[in-house]
Every structure is written in C-alpha cells, then in structure tokens.
Amino acid sequence: MPTELMINNAIIFNQVAICYLVTNTINYVLQCGIVKGSLVMLAVEVNHIVKSFADKVAVDDLSFSVAQGEMFGLIGPNGAGKTTTIRMMMDIIKPDSGEVIILGEKLSEATKNKLGYLPEERGLYKKLSVLESIVYLTSLKGVDRKSATEKANALLTQTGMLASKRKKIEELSRGMGQIIQFIVTIIHDPQLVIMDEPFAGLDPVNTELLKKMFDDLRNQGKAVILSTHQMNQVEELCDRILMINDGQAVLYGDLSEIKARYRSSSVLLDCGGEVGEIPGVGSMRTHRGYIELLLDGKTTPQQVLTHLVSRGITINRFEVATPSLNEIFLKEVGKNHE
C-alpha cells in the first residue's frame, strides 16, 4: 500500500533524523563541553591566548579544549610554542591576552593540587633520597606526608624501584630519574596530567612501562596532555591532537578524522602472481614487497578488491593508503615554511 509505505518511510525517516540529531548533539556536547558536569567535563579550555617575548610572538591566538578521560597530543616542531602554551596552562607564565580555564576554573592553589606536570627537562633535588624527594614534592600538592609515603612506596613497587628508595637522586641513572619524576607527576591522583616529552631518553622497557601507566590514567578518567615530537607515540596513544607551528594551530581534532582527511586515493597491494591491468587504476608504483595502485578518483578500493578476488589472485596484503602522522606533520610544517 502506497500510504502504508509512505507512513513507514516517514517513520524510518523520523527515526533516522532523531538518531542523527541525537548523535550530532552528543558529538557537539563532547566537542564543546556545553553540558559541564552532566555529560562531560572539560579538563582544559584555552581561549585565544597570545604570548610574546620581546619582538617574537611565541603563541598567537591559540584555542583548544581537552575533555576528561581524553589522551590529547600537543605536537609541533621545535620552537612552535608548545612549551610556552603548557607553561601558560600551568600558570607559570601569564598570557598577554586570552584565558585558560583548567577543570572548570581559572588556575588557583586548589586547582594546582589537581594537576600533574612533567616538564621537558627533568630536575629533582640531587642530594635528597628518592623517597624524600617524592614525599616533599607530593606534600606540595596537598597530600599529607603519611599518605604520600604510602603512595610513594606503592608506586615504587609498581615501577620496580622500591630497592632504590633510600638512594640519592644523583646516584640514579637518567632513565630511573625520569621514572621518579613521572611518579611525582601522578602520585597525587591528578585530574589533569600534562607531560612534555615524557619518552625522551627512556629505554624500550621503561617506555612500555610508561605507556601502561598512561593507559591506567585514561581508564581512571584522567585527562592527559602529551607534548612530544615522537609522532608514532602520539598515533599510538592519543585520541585527539593539536598541531601547532609558529604559535598557531595547524591541525586540531580527532586523530582518525585528521588521518582520514589526508588519506590518498591509493591502495597498497602485496599479492602472488601478476596483477595485470585493473579497471579504475590509473597507474602503479612498485615498492619493495608491495605495489601501490593509484586509483582514478572514480573507483573505490572495494571495487578494486572485488575485481582482484574475482580474478582469483592470492592477496597477502590489501591496505588503503593512509599517511602516517609523521607524514602529515612534515607536510603541514613544510607547507608553512614554504
């Protein structure tokens, strides 16, 4: 019945429309954090901050936000303004204009207790013991000495460094010192953790240990901001990114969306036997172990795959070419330097 069909279609249309609206609203809320406290709480809101040193603009009208439970990557070349941005977020230096809202308020002493900060260049009191250093720096975060000692012992056990707790900091290796510094950053159960180049100088074992602890932080619903040059780490760990160059935002948003945006119309193929001519493939490039099929723009990868399967070709690898974050980074930074 045409009327019934129309009604059914209308119902389906309405349901789709409602679903669409709800999904978009949730996405909007997630991105903008309008419903603070109920659905999502923004850990960081940076609005149009500007900072100049002498005649150089280090950060130029930068805005971004980080939600709770999010692993956020802050990336950019040397001198892009990452560290200056972090220092403004930590209230170590003041922005010339714009505002920084941390955990829903302007940074205060109470808010500082909810922050964990791992600076790019590490430093601890060389003459103090590991335990003394941790307990003192933790007490400055509003944790009493007894709890600080208990937590320090637990984290030292977890990182396999309990045996070194009486050693002076100067007796530790660089990597061990970094683990201690990381413990100091997270021991007070912060809501927001900001880490500047956390993997620098770490061996693979300690890198994995740190990554596992990052996962724990994310699972606990903490917001983690990771500032690093190591794009592979950002790709592996972060949900969203902000790429800055010359103090300005170059890329900002969901990492998978950004990568999808930069996806090229080519397919990487490793197969047994000759491929021959494939409809919709403009040209081919041979690489070591695979060939790159450059599609004509009208053909989809699925159509190519269907064609190959229909011809009975054994396929070892079929991958839609997606640029790495490193390639995107080089492309964007290179574009700005041209």
Place this chain on the structure above:
Amino acid sequence: MNKTFLIFRHEFLHAIKRKGFIIITLIVPVVALIAIGVFHLVSTTYEPSVVETTYVGYVDESGGFDQYTTQGTIEMVLFNTPDDATAALINGEVSEYFVITADYISTGVINRYTMEKQLETPPAIATVIKNFLTSNMLAGKVPPETVYRIEAPLNFIVTRLTETGAVATEQGGYGNIIIPGIFSLLLALSLMLSSTFLVQGLGDEKESRLIEVLLSSVSTRQLLIGKVLGLGAAGLVQVVVWLASAPLLLKLASSTFGGFISTIQLPTNFLILGIVYFILGYSLFAALAAGIGAISPNAREGQQLSMIYTLFAFVPLWFSSLMFIFPNNPIWLVMTIFPVTAPVTAMLRLGVSDIAAWELAVSIAVLVLSIIGILFLATRAFRVYLLMYGKRPNWREIFQNLRSG
C-alpha cells in the same frame, strides 16, 4: 598544610643538615672550648723557668748614675768609656749600651748603641732606662714611695655612672667589645654563607628546571617566602647556639684565664638585639639573594653577583678600629640605618658605645621596610626572569621589567 610552611620546613631542614652550616655553628663554641682547655692544660703543667738576666751597659759621662742598677730582669753594667762598652757589646757581654752624655741634665740626650736593626727603641727597654735615670736623679731627694709613684703615676679605675648617679650595671672597656666584635664577625660570615646558599639553591633549581615542577604546585610568593623564612630560621638556630654557649664559655674562660677575660661582659640588651638583628639581617640578605637568584641564569653567575651586596656585611668590620677611636662620629649612625650595613654595625656599636633608642627604632624600621620592598621586587623579578635560562638580562632591562611588572 600551608604550602609556604612546607617550603619553609624543607628549606630549614635542608639548611641545617648542610655540612657547612653544622661546621660554622659548632666551630665557634668548640674552638673556644678547646682554647680554654689548652690554656688550662698548659697553665697547670707549666713550671716557670729561671728568668735569664739581660745585661745592658752604660757609660756615665754626666755622673751620679750609680744606684738602682737592677731593674726587674735587666742588670745595668757600668763602663768607663764608650770603647769598653763597645768591646763588651761585640763580645756579647751586654746586649746593648747607652751613654748618659755630660750635658744630659740640660739636653736629655741619651745615645743608645745596639747591634740589632730596630724601628725604634723597644718600649720595655725605654721604660727600664727611663726608670733607671729617674730613680737616680731623685735618689735621696724624695722618699722611695714617691720615686715609684713618679715612675708610674697613673692607675685609672673608671666607673661609669647612670643619669641618677648610680653605678651603671654595664661598665665600658675593651672587655665589652669582645663578644659584640666576635659576634658581628660571625654574623657577617653567616649572612654571606646563607645568602650564597640561597642563590646557589635557586640557581640549581632554575638550571635543573625543578623550579617549573615547584611552580606547578605553589605560587612564586609562597616559594620565595618559604625559602627566605626557612633560611632565616636556620640562621636563628645558629645564633641561639652561639649566644646560649656564650655565658657558659665566659664563665669557664674567666675561671681559667682570669684577668682580662674576667672583664668580658655582654652589653645590656645584646642578647635580644642580637637575635633581632640576626633575623632581620638574614631576611634582608635572603630577600636580596632571592632577587639575584631570579635574574641570574645559573648558580655560578648568581654567586658572583651576590658578592656585591655580601661585601656590605663586612664593611663595618673594616672600619671597626676607627669606630673604637671615634665612637660618636655621625658616619656610624648612617651605617646603622643603611640596611645592608645595619645588622653588623649595630652589633659592633653595642659593644663600643651606647645606641640611642630612636636610632635602633629607625634602623629596625628601615630594615623591615627594606625586607618587604626587596621581597616584593624579588617576587616580580622571579616571575619575569624565571624561564630565562642561559642569558642574564642587562640592568636596564631589569629596571624596565620591574617597573612594567
């Protein structure tokens, strides 16, 4: 717990555990105790040896100088001619000789001959020869007691009276300056050391970037006030140890040494004012150190800059001898009020003369205001130059930035 207090406690404990601090704090009473002990040991085991007689020749061309030839341990030996006396001097029979010229009574000329190179006649020899001549000239003319009195006519016993005419509890004299003198030297030393330590600590924290971790937990003001108070408290411990050991050491010393040491006394209010000036001095130098630490890119350069103002702590000591001679010169008043010289000058002046109450009040008020002002500027400078690593701004930039804030 208050974060300023946490920093204060950390800095205090860190400071008093330093080897340098412990050594300086304990060395004063320990060295004094050792000195008293060594003196006691030596004096109880000491057996006076036979004092050797010194022979001094003389030729009496004037005549009448033949009595009182024994003056203490010096024996006068008469020679008939200068040649005989010279021969005896060369042979070592006499250590020297003098000639009483024929016209001595009218001219007073005495020719003295010696084989030693001397700047002037040693006072002991001069006194002996003077007494020998005086005694002989007065012999038989006045009673012997009068002769002695002429030779030593002065034996002052000075008593200081108060405005009401009563005997003052605090009498003057060199015994009064000993404790303030030693104390002010130690104060200057301590101010320099603590200031250097603070600059070093701040420089290290800047260099190691630990400062960023600290400032992600506390404010600049909390950090600086905590540091300054922590070092001030450590200084107070030092001064309390010294002052507390002083009465005991004095008691021990006076029973062992007797004499001059027994005249040593602590000037009135010295204990209270000592502590007040120590705390204020520490706070002032710590605030200055914080400012220097703020504008210095590293610990080494900070220490070089801190030499400029730590020198002022020693300036009053350079001029202390002038202060003893001219205690009422207005320059001492200026130095008592000028904040960087005030603590050490006030301590020295307490031993030398009186300081008027208004002078102390002005001095303390200026010190307190200076501490507040410098701490305010240091906090500003700290924020401006906190992240400036590797390069020190020039003075013009510093003043501009402090003004614009």
